[in-house]
Amino acid sequence: MQLDAESLTESESSLSIAVLVSVGRHPLTGRPRRADQDARALEMAFSVAGAAPALLHAGPCDDPSEDALRCYLGMGGGTDLDSLIVLEQTADADIIPALADELTALGPQLVLCGTRAETGESSGMLPYLLAERLGWPIITGVAEIESIHEGVVVALQALPRGQRRRLSVRLPAIATADSAAPAPRASAYGPAMRGALTFSNTGSADDEARQDWLVSPARKRPKRLKIITATSARERFKAAAAKSQGGGGKVLKDLSPEAAAEAIQALLKEEGVLR
Amino acid sequence: MHNDNDSLPRRDPRWEWIARNRLHPLHEEALAGPATVRLNAHVWQGPNGLTRRDPHQVGFIAASGLKRIDRTGAQGATELNPPGGRKAATADARQFVTIDDPAFIVAVVPDLPGGRLSSHDRDLFGLARQLADADPDRPGAVLAVVFDELREDGFADAGADRLLHHVERASASRPATAYAAETRLGVLADVERELSPRHWLLPDSATGGAELGRRLAARLGERPAIQVWQIENNDTGLRCTGRGAAGATDISRALPRLVLALPECAEPVARTRHEARPLSLSLSEGLAYMPGRIQNLGAVAVDPAQVALSEAEFILSAGRGVRDWEGFHKAAAALGATEGASRVAVDDGFMERDRQVGASGTWVSARVYIAVGISGAIQHLQGIQSCDKVVSINLDPDCDIIKRADLAVIGDAAEILTALVALQQRESKSHAA
16 A cells, blocks of 8 residues: 555645545534635645645435535636545544545545544544554644655644644655634635535444543533632632732842843743743 | 650640630749640640630731731741741651552653643543542552653652653664654553553643654554543543534443543542552563654754734733833843733733733733733733743732742843843854864
């Protein structure tokens, strides 16, 4: 399965990318829509020069979800993207085997998908399980693909606090798109209707572990209480009357500006925020 | 009479009665009397064993001319408000727990952002203790697996019985550019093979736990419970509840081996201390390590001005006290800090509206927040509630932000910022040289 570097260099002019897409759920209305991160993954695939993205969906496909899936096709106006492969599965099927088989048959060099689904378990495990099954490396939370050259992808990984980390990985690989990736383009109606859904009938394996789960609408989480372990009335009174986070700080008075600056710099260095 | 060798405190009821009776001719003598009568003149043990205080002997004369007794302890010790009665109990009341022969192991892999335990990590240790101490006859041990350099020594307080500290060394087979999640995964797989913990707990956080936990789940072939916020022990065994469908549903299921938990999944450990005994794996070079196919090419310089205020790690914030705005912007650029502002600075037109920190602006969560010329209105203090370290540069030593600040410098903001910039430039020059 591992493609050697030479064959990749030859086929670099048409890098094959598979984008795994799912049916999302609008957070307010609850209606089916294109999943946000999956759409960002497709947008990322468009951003790679000379790439030919193929769309792949595994799961049940009824009318509302078909409309949602066509939204991805609607993003392909002006590109070669005109079809979406649907691996039809039952609603509670384990889609990993079907997806892995299809990807093996398709043989893409790069697989892109969102970080987590918006429906179902939404565990975010799918890309990892696929990577483990195919034996490919996986990079997660990608904000931008900088370059693909001689079979090596250089990408920026989104970290918390707006930070970025540059990673390089050898193809074939799986990459997941972060919510910090560039916003997806709008979906146009014409290409969405013209595009073809190619149904591929594969057997679906039941996900047995899920049978015993109880799924309910999300409850509001209890607010954490401030636990006061006071032994005397005075301590309890103090805890109840205390202003939050009072005192404890160091106050420096009558310092020269240089000494004050040094004290501040020492703290900044200790915290490691200075670069 | 009282015998010095006698350990029992002896009381003399007659002298106690005289000491309480201000009209008694021997009253003064009794107050100044021997230690057997009273520990202090104003505190003594009453007949029922309660501590009694003489209100005439304590307190101070307030500015209003009235006598006041301060029970909060906020007032410093004065002649009339002696410190005797209000010593805080400093003795550590926590129980020290050692588990020598654990029945099983609960492994916790904390995130340690910046080398320190986050509150999420502490909650996770609390959860691990719940699982380890579920059966008091057969207690388990909580193992903390930590990597790289540490700036934290509070694992014993956090609730770890064992501590496995793995330091990554660059070598021929492990280049320095190895991707941390992959090398750590190799270590965790070694831990799994050698100690086979009953449960693995990781934080479901963007700082690394979410990725590492899912990689571990795929490697071990375990189906993890993700976004767990509650674990209950009922008659059907341990069950956990986690969020599904991107937070829209709750999924309740039997507790699996691998759990990725949300913040506030349990109370942090407060009543016990643990030993955090260092532990090492017998395999020095992990077998599970695969030569990394992912190269970490390092952090990318991000323009701090482009970072959203709510996400920024290091904020330099300006208020009414700033006069030299050019110097302020220069300082922010030199320190690499994101700029923030108080409401006054925004209203006066010195800063953009999207830079406002506080109740009507952005609630920030910076690790270091420097407030320059900000007095600390309550709305502003609300906005910086979740900041770790607050530094204030201010002229007024009595304003509210001084009480919140971890380091408060009283002085002229412009001069101090100029000195800070000069210091920083000197340092970067010596680095470059």
